[in-house]
Every structure is written in C-alpha cells, then in structure tokens.
Amino acid sequence: RKEVEQDPGPFNVPEGATVAFNCTYSNSASQSFFWYRQDCRKEPKLLMSVYSSGNEDGRFTAQLNRASQYISLLIRDSKLSDSATYLCVVNLFSGGYNKLIFGAGTRLAVHP
Amino acid sequence: GAVVSQHPSRVICKSGTSVKIECRSLDFQATTMFWYRQFPKQSLMLMATSNEGSKATYEQGVEKDKFLINHASLTLSTLTVTSAHPEDSSFYICSARDSYGDQPQHFGDGTRLSIL
Numbered sequence: 052r053k054e055v056e057q058d059p060g061p062f063n064v065p066e067g068a069t070v071a072f073n074c075t076y077s078n079s080a081s082q083s084f085f086w087y088r089q090d091c092r093k094e095p096k097l098l099m100s101v102y103s104s105g106n107e108d109g110r111f112t113a114q115l116n117r118a119s120q121y122i123s124l125l126i127r128d129s130k131l132s133d134s135a136t137y138l139c140v141v142n143l144f145s146g147g148y149n150k151l152i153f154g155a156g157t158r159l160a161v162h163p
Numbered sequence: 164g165a166v167v168s169q170h171p172s173r174v175i176c177k178s179g180t181s182v183k184i185e186c187r188s189l190d191f192q193a194t195t196m197f198w199y200r201q202f203p204k205q206s207l208m209l210m211a212t213s214n215e216g217s218k219a220t221y222e223q224g225v226e227k228d229k230f231l232i233n234h235a236s237l238t239l240s241t242l243t244v245t246s247a248h249p250e251d252s253s254f255y256i257c258s259a260r261d262s263y264g265d266q267p268q269h270f271g272d273g274t275r276l277s278i279l
Contacts, residue, residue, distance in 0.1 A: 055206070085267065094256050094270040095207065138206070142267055146220060148195065148212050149260075151268060155206040 052077055055154035057139050063160045068129045072157045074122040074139030081141040082149075084115055086124050089136045089156060098124075098137070129161045166190060167259050169271025176247065177279055183243045184274045186257030192237035193259035197268060198230070201254040213240040247278045 057074045064070050076084075084101040099106065101113040101122055112125040122139055139154040166189040174182050186196055194215050199207040211221045211232050219232035231243040240259075244251055254275050258268035 059204070083267070092254070092273075092275065094273045096270070097267075146212075148220070149267070150209055150212070151197075151207075151258075152209075153199075153207040155204070 053154075054078060054143075054152045055139055055141055057137075057154040057157045059155060059157060061158035061160050063162065064129055066129055066131060066161055066163055068161075069125065069127045070129055070159060071126075072124045072137055072139075072159075074124075074154055076120050076122070076139075076141045076152075078141070078143055078152075079117075079120060081120075081143050081152075083142040084122055085140040085142070085151075086111075086113055086122075087138040087140055087153075089138055091136075095138055095140075095153075126159075129159075131161050131163065134159055134161045167193075167257065167269045167271040169257050169274055171274060172272055173275050173277075175277045175279065178248050179246055180278070181243055181245045182247055182276060183241055184255055184257070184276075186240045186242070186259070186271050188238045188259045188261070188269070191259075191261045193240075193261065194237060195260045196234060196240040197258045197260075198232060198240075198242050199256045199258070201256065201273075207256060210242075244276065247276070249278045252276055252278045 086098040087095040088098045089095040101115045105114045110127045114123045136156040138156045168187045196213040198210045211219045213219045213234040234240040256273040257271045
C-alpha cells in the first residue's frame with residue numbers, strides 16, 4: 052500500500068467550478084500535512100499547510116481528519132491558472148529525520 | 164524568501180557518463196538537504212538525506228555507490244549519478260530545510276536528466 056494515496060484524475064472542470072481532492076495516508080505517526088502544487092516539469096511549490104481545525108487561504112480550503120487519516124483540498128471559483136497537479140504531502144519523523152512523503156498527485160485541468 | 168538553486172536544469176548525455184548535480188541554498192544555511200527523483204506521472208521519491216559534514220542517509224532501494232552525495236558545506240550538496248544509463252533518466256530535485264523558515268523544505272528548480 053502506498054504511504055500517501057491520491058486519485059490521479061484528471062479532473063476537468065470549467066472556470067468557476069468548485070472541485071475537491073482527497074488523500075489518505077497510511078502512517079498514523081505522520082506529524083504534519085501539506086498540499087503542494089506542481090506545474091508540468093517544474094518543482095513543487097507549497098500551497099498550504101493542513102490542520103485538524105481546517106484552514107482557508109482565499110479560494111482554497113484544506114481539512115485534516117487524523118482519525119480517518121484523510122486530507123482534503125477544496126478549490127472554489129476555479130481559475131484557468133489553477134490547472135496543475137496537486138500533491139498531498141505528509142511529514143514523517145523517521146530514521147532521525149523529518150521526511151516529506153509525497154502522493155503521486157491529482158491533475159486538475161480548468162477550461163474556459 | 165529562501166531560495167534553493169539547482170544546476171544544471173537540463174542534462175543530455177551518453178550512457179556511461181557520470182553526471183554531477185549541484186544544489187545550493189542561497190540565503191540560508193542548510194544542515195540538511197534532500198534529494199528526490201520523479202519519474203513521469205509518479206510521485207517525488209526521496210532518494211537520500213544529505214547532512215553537512217557526514218555521510219548521506221539513503222532510502223531503501225537506492226544504491227549509494229550509484230548515487231554519490233557530498234554535502235561539504237552548509238550551502239552546497241552535490242549528487243553524482245555515476246555511469247548513468249537510460250533507466251536513470253528522470254527529474255531530480257533537491258530541497259533544503261531552513262530551520263527558521265515557515266516552509267518544511269525549499270525546493271530547487273530540478274534537473275531533467277536524459278541518458279541516451
């Protein structure tokens with residue numbers, strides 16, 4: 052079983068749509084959680100951290116359910132520029148280091 | 164903000180060549196740097212954790228004699244792919260941890276390696 056699992060998509064949505072991505076992680080010792088965005092052939096960029104209380108950054112809302120080991124990302128009022136791959140990432144302390152474990156990503160394509 | 168510079172961004176070379184990739188933290192000291200590899204449509208996979216002044220810690224399945232890592236200073240780590248073969252073709256990305264920053268890791272721009 053993969054440590055971080057995501058639906059690969061692609062999600063094809065029109066501009067203005069609301070889209071939700073889900074992610075599950077297998078290691079209950081995971082300490083912190085993030086959503087990254089990766090554009091084609093580019094490095095990943097931090098989109099937002101994810102907290103159990105839920106957090107919002109503009110059109111983006113992230114939620115963590117530790118009991119279910121489930122993370123979500125909601126994007127409202129999608130823009131063309133939101134087209135990218137969204138990576139679910141967990142931080143795990145292992146072997147003496149904090150390591151980031153990446154999901155394979157969910158592709159989003161926003162069309163006019 | 165903190166910047167991590169990775170060089171080169173693109174390498175095309177013949178099978179059997181050794182390729183060195185540099186990762187520099189430009190405005191902070193990075194005692195720990197990480198090297199990842201990403202194959203098309205797959206997740207970033209951690210290859211090794213590089214510590215300044217000591218040996219790198221390699222993830223399971225990563226050959227340390229194949230992927231040589233040197234972290235000689237607080238701002239520079241290098242990854243050398245020795246005797247590269249076509250199956251080593253991939254996107255290699257480094258990252259560095261800034262102890263005082265708000266991001267877990269700062270990523271370099273990545274190096275796209277193509278072995279012919």
